[in-house]
Amino acid sequence: STQRPRPRVLLKAPTLAEMEEMTTSEEEESP
């Protein structure tokens, strides 16, 4: 077919360091 593929949507991702911070704060919150 001549139909062009639909452009994919960019999924924003946190950086590895940001992920680290998120898990650290989650661990701190949990008892």
Place this chain on the structure above:
Amino acid sequence: RQVTVQRKEKDFQGMLEYHKEDEALLIRNLVTDLKPQMLSGTVPCLPAYILYMCIRHADYTNDDLKVHSLLTSTINGIKKVLKKHNDDFEMTSFWLSNTCRLLHCLKQYSGDEGFMTQNTAKQNEHCLKNFDLTEYRQVLSDLSIQIYQQLIKIAEGVLQPMIVSAMLENESIQGLSGVKPTGYRKRSSSMVDGDNSYCLEAIIRQMNSFHTVLCDQGLDPEIILQVFKQLFYMINAVTLNNLLLRKDVCSWSTGMQLRYNISQLEEWLRGRNLQQSGAVQTMEPLIQAAQLLQLKKKTREDAEAICSLCTSLSTQQIVKILNLYTPLNEFEERVTVAFIRTIQAQLQERNDPQQLLLDFKHMFPVLFPFNPSSLTMDSIHIPACLNLEFLNEV
């Protein structure tokens, strides 16, 4: 009248579906609680392929939250395993292989033409349809670098205690102990009885073990080459630093033994087909130090020969070795001050680094070249031992 509708068994399209509430179980069984030994005999990097097939189904159903959640849980799960097993070479290399493979899958099936050149038509059908995961690829690449650094740290920690005795103190060449510098024989023989004495075979055995694990786990060959270049650099740096600080090993006989040991390591690299790693080149300062110990050190011609040979050693290092050089017996002369001055004069135009010792903790930057797989997703079988029966093949 009963009508029997015969439905054709639907072909597996290489996607895996799961309920959102099973994500934690998936990560636990496939990442955090998984033991690499459970997967022996299966296709290398199986967890990476399974995770990609799950991501692909979430992409297929256009569920961005599910993709986000799965990738975040996967990355955090891998980090948790690495933290728990931070001195386990096998576990670390297993997750390096799988993280790199997942990264390769996200490229190979991204839909970017640059990554699809080696894909079969079937593989092209398995590309992502809705989402661009470029940013997650960056996170996985950063994670791979962290895992690589942990792997090198573990391997170096195992090898480092062996290096000095195996490279400088152990005598495997028969009859060489008779030509040791007088006054140092006792120390050398007492080391053999000590707890921290290793021979070169111990290093080679250990490297065989590392290499076998890396190959069995399907780590990319280009990364394996970089691992051994890094380890050989460390062997070179630790050995040379010790040579530069110890008078008792600066002798003709140690030079001879050292050159033999290096040739054994070179032979090991050839035997494992790792000669294009650049590992031997990192040993060049040590090779030249071994030669310097063996060369004549008397005439102006000797000085010229040393200067033209020792291009990977700094002036400071050459002078230090000459100063420490210990004659074998009363018939061999010490290196004269005049000879050392001649060397210094000949090398004064060199713009050498000032520090005497090598940084044995230096790390070469690692590269993870794209390495697409010829495997097709629909050919992958999930073994029962993984306890992933809640995954539905789609």
